[in-house]
Amino acid sequence: MLFSTQEYLLLFLPLVLIAFYSCVHVRILRQLVLIGASLLFYGLWNWHFVPFLILLTFVNWFIACQYSKHLQKHWLTFGIILNLLTLGFFKYTNFFAGTVEDILGIQQTHWAIVMPLGISFFVFQKISYLVDLKRGAKSIYNIIDFFEFVTFFPQLISGPIVRHNEIIPQFQTDPVNPQLWENISKGLCLMSIGLIKKAGIADSLGMTCNPLFNQALQGQTLNMAQGWAAAISYSLQIFFDFSGYSDMAIGAALLFGLKLPFNFNAPYQSHNLQEFWRRWHMTLSRFLRDYLYIPLGGNRCGPIRQSSNLIITMLLAGLWHGAGWTFVVWGGLHGLGLSINHIWNRTIPFTLPRPVAWCITLIFLIFSWVLFRAENFSTATEIWQSMLGFNGIGNYKIRHNIVFYTAILLVLFCPSSQNLIYTYLRPSKWIAILGGIAAAFFILLIGGRIPDAFIYFRF
Incomplete structure (x- = not known):
C-alpha cells in the first residue's frame, strides 16, 4: 500500500486513527493498535514476509536482552553480523554471484530471491541499536516498545532511519495533551x-x-x-x-x-x-x-x-x-x-x-x-x-x-x-x-x- 493512494488516505489511515484514539489513554492498547496496523500495512504488500519481519525483530530484541543479563558483547557482535548477513542474502546474493560469474566467464541462472520491502531501512535501525548497546548505552526495552519502534508503519518501508532513543521515549507520552491539535x-x-x-x-x-x-x-x-x-x-x-x-x-x-x-x-x-x-x-x-x-x-x-x-x-x-x-x-x-x-x-x-x-x-x-x-x-x-x-x-x-x-x-x-x-x-x-x-x-x-x-x- 502506497502513501499516495486513496486506499491509504481515505481508508487505512483514518481507520487506524479511530482505533488508536479509541484506546489512546491505555498505553499498551494504543501500542498494540499501531503494531497490528503496521503488520497489516506491511502484509498488504506481501504477507509471506510478515513472519520474517516479526522473527527478525524478536531475535534482535532477544539478543539485546541476553546482553543485558550477561554483559557479554559477543551477543551484540553476533546480532550485528546476523543483520548484515540477512541484508546481504536478500539484497546482494545475485549481485555478488553475477560478479563472480562475469569474472570467471560462467553462465548461471540467478536465484529467484525476493527482497523484503524496506529491509535496508529496518535492518539499519536494528544495527544502530545493537551498536549503541555495544558502545555503552543502557537502553533495554520491553518487547512491545521494541516492536513498535521497528514496525511503526510510517517509517517502516523507506525511513526516515529513526534511532531507538529518538522515538521509544515518546511512547510513554499520552498523545492527548496540549500539543494534540x-x-x-x-x-x-x-x-x-x-x-x-x-x-x-x-x-x-x-x-x-x-x-x-x-x-x-x-x-x-x-x-x-x-x-x-x-x-x-x-x-x-x-x-x-x-x-x-x-x-x-x-x-x-x-x-x-x-x-x-x-x-x-x-x-x-x-x-x-x-x-x-x-x-x-x-x-x-x-x-x-x-x-x-x-x-x-x-x-x-x-x-x-x-x-x-x-x-x-x-x-x-x-x-x-x-x-x-x-x-x-x-x-x-x-x-x-x-x-x-x-x-x-x-x-x-x-x-x-x-x-x-x-x-x-x-x-x-x-x-x-x-x-x-x-x-x-x-x-x-x-x-x-x-x-x-x-x-x-x-x-x-x-x-x-x-x-x-x-x-x-x-x-x-x-x-x-x-x-x-x-x-x-x-x-x-x-x-x-x-x-x-x-x-x-x-x-x-x-x-x-x-x-x-x-x-x-x-x-
Whole structure:
C-alpha cells in the first residue's frame, strides 16, 4: 500500500486513527493498535514476509536482552553480523554471484530471491541499536516498545532511519495533551505537502525523464536538449519523490503524537558536497557518519587517510542504495568529490564565490544522478555524451513544462518543508481552507490512475 493512494488516505489511515484514539489513554492498547496496523500495512504488500519481519525483530530484541543479563558483547557482535548477513542474502546474493560469474566467464541462472520491502531501512535501525548497546548505552526495552519502534508503519518501508532513543521515549507520552491539535495540524500540512510533491510533481517529472532514459537504454541517440532534460528532470523527480515520502511519513507520525527526524533540508541550495550530504537524506547521512565514517577514523587523521575514509563510506553508501556497479561508482564519485572538498578546505586559502560554488555543486549532482538512474554504464555514458553536446544540440519539448519550471524554482529558492511548517506557516483559517482544497484535489487526482511506487522502495 502506497502513501499516495486513496486506499491509504481515505481508508487505512483514518481507520487506524479511530482505533488508536479509541484506546489512546491505555498505553499498551494504543501500542498494540499501531503494531497490528503496521503488520497489516506491511502484509498488504506481501504477507509471506510478515513472519520474517516479526522473527527478525524478536531475535534482535532477544539478543539485546541476553546482553543485558550477561554483559557479554559477543551477543551484540553476533546480532550485528546476523543483520548484515540477512541484508546481504536478500539484497546482494545475485549481485555478488553475477560478479563472480562475469569474472570467471560462467553462465548461471540467478536465484529467484525476493527482497523484503524496506529491509535496508529496518535492518539499519536494528544495527544502530545493537551498536549503541555495544558502545555503552543502557537502553533495554520491553518487547512491545521494541516492536513498535521497528514496525511503526510510517517509517517502516523507506525511513526516515529513526534511532531507538529518538522515538521509544515518546511512547510513554499520552498523545492527548496540549500539543494534540498542533501535532495534528502540522501532520496534515506535511502530508498534504508530501502528497503534492509526489502526485503533483514527481510523477509528472517521471513522464519526462523515464521515456528519455528508456530511449538511451535501447541505444537511441539523444541530442543535447534531451540529455539535459533527462538529467534535470530526474534530479528533480528523485528529490520530490523521496522528500514527499518523508513528509508524508513524518506527517502521519505526528497524527499519532510521535515526532520523527526530518530527512531533507533544501539540498539543492547547497554550496558544496559536504553541505549537500548534511541536507540530503539526513538520517542516512548521520548513520553513515556515526556508524561507519567516524569508526574508520573520520577526520581525526591526515588528509590521505581521511580521503580513504570518505571514499570507503560513500562506496558502501552507493552499494546500500542498490545492488549494482552503477550505484557503487555513484557512491565513489561522491566520495571523491567529498575528498576534494575537504582537501580544498585544508590546503587552499581561497573560497570560491558562493554563486560559483553553488553552480559547481549543482552541476556535479545533476551529472551524478544520471549514473544513479541509469540501468547500466552504457546508458549513463550515452546521456552524458548528449549533455556535453556530442550528438548535436537539437531541441526537446518537455512534458508538463509548467510543473518542470515550477519544480526548479521550488528547489532553488523555497525553504524546506519543515521550515515552511514550523517557521513560516502560521495558523489561519484561510490556509486551512486552501490546504484542504489542495489535498482533496490531489486525492481525487490520484484516484483515476495507477500510482507510481516511491523511488526509494526499490532500495
